Amino acid sequence: MINIILGILSTIGALSILFASIGLIRMPDFYLRLSVTVKASTLGVGLFLICAAIMFPDDISVTTKAIAIIFFLIITAPVAAHMIARTAYITGTPLWKETVIDELHGMYNQETHELKSDPEDAQEDNDEQTDSANGQIADNEEATQ
Amino acid sequence: MTLGTYFDYVILPILTLSVLLVFIRIAKGPSVVDRVVALDVMITIGIGIITIYSIRQNEEVLLDVAIILALIAFLGTIAFSYYIEKQKDD
Numbered sequence: 001m002i003n004i005i006l007g008i009l010s011t012i013g014a015l016s017i018l019f020a021s022i023g024l025i026r027m028p029d030f031y032l033r034l035s036v037t038v039k040a041s042t043l044g045v046g047l048f049l050i051c052a053a054i055m056f057p058d059d060i061s062v063t064t065k066a067i068a069i070i071f072f073l074i075i076t077a078p079v080a081a082h083m084i085a086r087t088a089y090i091t092g093t094p095l096w097k098e099t100v101i102d103e104l105h106g107m108y109n110q111e112t113h114e115l116k117s118d119p120e121d122a123q124e125d126n127d128e129q130t131d132s133a134n135g136q137i138a139d140n141e142e143a144t145q
Numbered sequence: 146m147t148l149g150t151y152f153d154y155v156i157l158p159i160l161t162l163s164v165l166l167v168f169i170r171i172a173k174g175p176s177v178v179d180r181v182v183a184l185d186v187m188i189t190i191g192i193g194i195i196t197i198y199s200i201r202q203n204e205e206v207l208l209d210v211a212i213i214l215a216l217i218a219f220l221g222t223i224a225f226s227y228y229i230e231k232q233k234d235d
Contacts, residue, residue: 015159
């Protein structure tokens with residue numbers, strides 16, 4: 001029974017790691033590669049470590065080490081992915097040509113690397129768009145009157 | 146088919162294939178950040194291989210190596226991203 005559980009867990013772990021590396025090869029963009037890879041590989045290694053914890057039931061130090069490694073991976077993998085994605089965006093890694101929206105466009109100060117999240121600061125960049133939107137609203141009001 | 150032969154003939158070859166695929170991305174990645182992410186994934190797969198190997202050999206001491214590798218992967222990615230970002234300023 002325990003063998004069946006171990007087989008299922010290790011199979012899911014190996015397949016998720018395989019899918020992560022296939023995604024790393026096949027995805028067209030750095031950001032898509034990052035979002036595919038980090039989660040799947042963390043899941044696979046976590047399942048392997050759960051296998052190890054079940055496999056050595058006599059020794060409690062193995063269970064402690066496995067839980068420590070899983071906890072450390074779950075804490076650190078998103079932080080590392082966020083840091084490298086921020087660096088990639090600042091250094092100008094190109095987006096995929098079919099990317100629909102880039103919400104960070106014009107929000108980063110290129111010299112101080114500060115992120116502006118205030119809409120009023122970003123207002124200057126979007127003046128043309130808001131002007132055209134106001135024009136459309138005015139046109140609609142005239143049409144209704 | 147026992148669990149040991151399943152680990153030896155199915156799980157470990159799948160992990161080896163994954164490491165080879167990741168190495169293709171390290172070799173041809175168009176920018177530096179691609180290579181950094183591929184290196185991170187390769188070390189993570191290495192933690193998995195060490196875990197399976199320690200299960201097969203009944204050597205639970207090898208899990209200490211996995212702890213150190215997890216630490217090195219995190220610190221390496223953080224250091225790479227910090228210095229690549231600084232490189233842009235100059």
